[in-house]
Amino acid sequence: MNTPTRLVGAAAGFVLAAAGLLAPAPLAAAATPACTNSDLTASYHHGDAGMGHSYGWIVLRNTSGHACHTGGYGGVSYVGDGNGTQIGAPAVRLDGKVATYVLEPGQRLRSPIDEGTALDYPRKVCHPRHVDGFRVYVPNATASQYVVHPTTGCRNHHVKLIHQKPYRRP
Numbered sequence: 001m002n003t004p005t006r007l008v009g010a011a012a013g014f015v016l017a018a019a020g021l022l023a024p025a026p027l028a029a030a031a032t033p034a035c036t037n038s039d040l041t042a043s044y045h046h047g048d049a050g051m052g053h054s055y056g057w058i059v060l061r062n063t064s065g066h067a068c069h070t071g072g073y074g075g076v077s078y079v080g081d082g083n084g085t086q087i088g089a090p091a092v093r094l095d096g097k098v099a100t101y102v103l104e105p106g107q108r109l110r111s112p113i114d115e116g117t118a119l120d121y122p123r124k125v126c127h128p129r130h131v132d133g134f135r136v137y138v139p140n141a142t143a144s145q146y147v148v149h150p151t152t153g154c155r156n157h158h159v160k161l162i163h164q165k166p167y168r169r170p
Contacts, residue, residue: 032102035060035068037143040103042136044113044147052117057110058136058147060167062103071100073166074111075137075144078153080130084146087129087153091162098166109167116161118152127155139167 040060047055058076062068076091091113101109118128131153135144154161 032067032069034140035062035064035070035103035138037138037141037145039064039066039068040070040138042134042138042145042147044134044149045110052120054115054117054151056113056115057170058113058134058164059108059110059170060103060138061108062105065105067102067104069100069102070109070139071167072098072139073164074139074141075135076111076113076162076164077135078131078133078151078162079135079146080132080153082132084135086135087131088155089157089160089162091164092160094163094165096165097168099168101167101169108170110170111167112165114163115151116163118154118159118161121154121159125154125156126159128152129155 039062041063043059043061045057045059047057049055058074060070060074073093077089078087079085080087094114103109118126129152131149131151133149134147136147137144
């Protein structure tokens with residue numbers, strides 16, 4: 001009797017590629033176009049909170065009708081004033097493994113986000129301001145998307161409230 005074998009991570013890709021069932025990631029990425037801003041839809045998913053931090057993910061879903069590749073870091077910042085004005089500093093990019101992923105239609109990647117609490121800073125340092133949401137740039141794109149996320153940010157660009165890791169599979 002044949003028992004199904006579960007392959008994990010790089011080993012799975014190598015075995016499937018060797019069997020001719022899957023192109024290795026660099027080859028598969030080269031065979032697909034780069035994802036553009038219009039191929040992906042950004043959203044935010046809250047995770048947990050504690051000790052003056054809130055944790056969640058910026059999620060990019062391939063909403064196009066074709067496969068494309070992306071990965072690495074995008075851009076994230078707070079926006080407000082009802083008109084998309086940037087509030088404070090953009091996200092600080094934290095060290096993490098940067099990889100390229102091929103996304104079939106419907107597949108997604110996520111970037112872990114750590115938000116500091118603005119109210120932990122003195123008012124004279126922070127200059128607190130209501131935030132409407134995030135401005136999200138998908139990797140290697142110059143156009144952005146708006147994601148609703150009401151919170152409080154700091155107008156002071158020297159206060160770094162948002163920290164981001166590279167996109168990866170969920």
